[in-house]
Each structure stands twice: as C-alpha cells, then as structure tokens.
Amino acid sequence: MRGYDKHAFEPFAVTVDLAVLTLRAGALHVLLVERGQEPYAGRWALPGGFLLPEESAETAARRELAEETGLADVTGLHLEQLRTYSEPGRDPRMRVVSVAFAALLPGPPEPHAGTDAAEARWVPYEKAGPLAFDHDRILADARTRVGAKLEYTCLATAFCPAEFTLGELQQVYEAVWGTPLDRPNFRRKVLATPGFVEPVPGAARLTGGRGKPAALYRAGTATALNPPLLRPSREGRPA
Amino acid sequence: MRGYDKHAFEPFAVTVDLAVLTLRAGALHVLLVERGQEPYAGRWALPGGFLLPEESAETAARRELAEETGLADVTGLHLEQLRTYSEPGRDPRMRVVSVAFAALLPGPPEPHAGTDAAEARWVPYEKAGPLAFDHDRILADARTRVGAKLEYTCLATAFCPAEFTLGELQQVYEAVWGTPLDRPNFRRKVLATPGFVEPVPGAARLTGGRGKPAALYRAGTATALNPPLLRPSREGRPA
C-alpha cells in the first residue's frame, strides 16, 4: 500500500471467468459459450462477465453461474477461486484483469437453456478445442487445481447429487484424474476415512442397470482427507 | 465474457499485496510497513501498491518486492499468487481489487533498508498484530497456503540459502507448521525422496556452533514430493 495515497493509478476492467465443470456419462465436461463478436468471433470461451460496482468477485461469479447454467439455485454449489490473470495483452481490446473460478456441478445437469442470447454448451473436457483469450490456460489450471484438491479434500462429493453410490464417487476421481482406480481399494479407502461419506440409513439402494445394486451414501461432515487419497504416482516408481 | 461487448463496465483500482515471509532465528517472520496516513494511520500493513498500466500482477509483485526489501536481485525468489480480494468495503476510500502474493526469502535477510520513505520491518508472524485493511486475513491465507505446499512440494528450499543443512530445512517445516518434528524421521524422509535435496559433493561441512558439523545440501531438481511429507495430523488420530 506504499504510495497508495500519493500516486496516480490506472483504472482496470475487472471480470470473472468461470470453468464450470461437471460429469456427464462418466466424462468430465465444461460449460462453454460461443462468442458472437470479434475478437475470437465464433470461438468458444469460458462464461464470464464484468464485476458490478458493488459486487465481490465471488458474488459476481455466482451470479454469472446462475445466469449461464439457468439453474434456479446455485447456492451450495462449490465455487473455487483459481487465480487472477492479468497479463497486459490477454484481451486485445483493452486492459482486462480477470479473476478465474472453478465451479463444480452435480451431474448430469440438463442440456442447458441459457437465459441469455449467447449459446452455451457442455463440451467434453478433452474436446474443448482452442478457446478464446487465455481460456485454455484457465481451463487447464482449473482441472489441475480440482485434481489436486481431490487428493486431500472431500471435494469429490461436490460433483455428486445428494445421494450417490461409491461407484459414482469413484467415477469423479477417474474422470478428473484420467486414471482408472481399483474398485475394492477405492471403497476401502473412502469408508476408512471418517466423515467422508455416511451411509443412507434406510438400507436404500439404487439400480441404474445391470449388476448388484449399490448402497447409497451422503456427503459426510469432514472437509479434509487425512491421510490423503493419492492418485497413482505420475512419475513412474521403480518397478 | 457474455455481455462483454455491449454493456458498460465499472473501472476498478487494482493493487498487489505481498506477504513476504522468511525465517529469522528459526521463527517465521513477515515484512510489514507502517502506514503514515488515514485510513489505518500508524497501523502496520503488508507492502503493496498499484499495478502500472503495462504490468501483470506478477511483474508488479516482483517490482514491489525489490523496492520493499531493498534486495538487488529478486529473480529466483519464489513468488506465489494466493488469491484476489475484492469485497466492496475492504478499502474505505474506494473500490480496490487486490491480488495477493506470498514471497519466500532465504534467511536471514538484512535488517532491511527500504529505498522508500515508509518504514519497513521484519515482525515475528505471531506478533503481527491487527493489520490494516483485510491484511490479517491475507497473511493467514499466506501461511495456510505455504504450510500446505510444504507437504507436497519442494517449496521449503525456497526459504533456504543455496547450501543448507538438513537441520535448517527442518526448521522451515517446524516454523511454518508450528510443530516440532522428529529429526531422524525427517532426515530419512527427505533423503528418501529423489530430487528433493542433493549433497554438496566436496564433503563440505558447516559449523555454526557446538555439536557435530552437518553435511551441506543443495536444492534438487524435483518440484513435487511423492509421497508427500504430511504434518502431524491436525485432527487427533485414535490413540
């Protein structure tokens, strides 16, 4: 804050950009909007918009999330601030500083009917081609951050509906990490972590197709995983 | 980015705030500046300042870091973006959006001679009383983030000079976590992690006082710790 009171300062435009992630059919998807105007006309981009004068970035992000997804109630959805992107050239028209967020939706959400003009679509993460601005980087950062937080927090339940099976929870990990996991081991680890999930009491069971019906669980009260649930080591361990 | 081209937008002042951390005599210290003017005149605050028109937040943070510490070369110092604070009321004078950073300095740095007017001082983390604005929160977030990254990255070496002993490295963990660690176990873990540290070849040894002289190590090439070095569990494990 030095020089705060005596020097002139430059005003900046401040926006929020959202990487809205969800699981559809076991695959990670991201919500994208198509740009109608230059620059990057016709390219897909992350949803976002300007901060209003009396809004925090978190408030603006939640407002944009509601507008873009068309969901009536976005309270309770997990919103995570990623970082702020401020390189001078990131928007060719003017100086824009953007606060990026990741939002996690329980799937599968409706095909989406935006309240606004711009078209919005769920796109598989892998096929989210070159995006406008620096949104490729923001999207990659979102996946990296969410993947890391899956290891040591209970964040995975944010992708699941109120009641879910352990198989669905495992799909979250597999989709975000891009790695298959051993089912018995995953189950053992999740159940051994106090407060991660709790069984739905009424011996309730869900049947989606063939196979033995799975027990239902709810998110527990814990927020941290201790010890963490580490992904299969990226660097090859010695055989 | 919806509405990007058609709606008016509010300009904001954008600043960076820095939590500059280091170790002095085994204790975590933070660099603070005393405010000369209202609001919060006489209170201590984190150093920081406005973004210049052609600067990214990272560039501005490194510039402020050089100015405030008086260090000739701040390249190579670890700078970590924490998050952006944008609550409307955080500065009583005007709407200010601040991108916060944590900077890690190898200790012990000189008592500090700022190039600027404002007085700057190293203050033990625990005694960094109520700070101006929302800087208490930023400082707490900095410690939380750094403490977490110590667990699964090689960040601790950023607090150490080019060559250091394992005892010094352990002091980093103990100061940031506020927990004593078992020395043999710490040593075993660090040496067992490939690429974390590498011995200085010339059988070099350092003597600081009494006791057996310790071997010197350099930071290795690894950036991630796999498996992580977990702190003694916060939640009490069953006996």
Next chain:
DNA sequence: CCTTTAATAGTCAGTACGACTATAAAGAGG
C-alpha cells in the same frame, strides 16, 4: 438357467511412518 455385470468382502506382501535407542563429532568448562 446360465452368462454378464457390477458391488462387496477378504487376503497378502511391501512400503512408509511414528517412536525409539545408539553412536559420532564437535565445543565448553573444569
């Protein structure tokens, strides 16, 4: 009725880690 599919149960060995004890190499003080 048999096959397929998915959930759940259980085994087993290797690794990692917490809690220790023991030894080595320096300085300080008599």
Next chain:
DNA sequence: CCTCTTTATAGTCGTACTGACTATTAAAGG
C-alpha cells in the same frame, strides 16, 4: 585432558496404509 553438552547421523521395531489380487453376492439379459 577429560567430561559434559549439543547436534548430526545411524539403525531398529511395530503398526498403518496401500497396491495387487481373488472370491462372493446380487441383480439384468438372453
């Protein structure tokens, strides 16, 4: 010079956790 203190380093032991498996159960489909 000898001993005490201090710090670094070496090693031990038992438990917890995990990865890689195999086995069983309960549904759907033909």
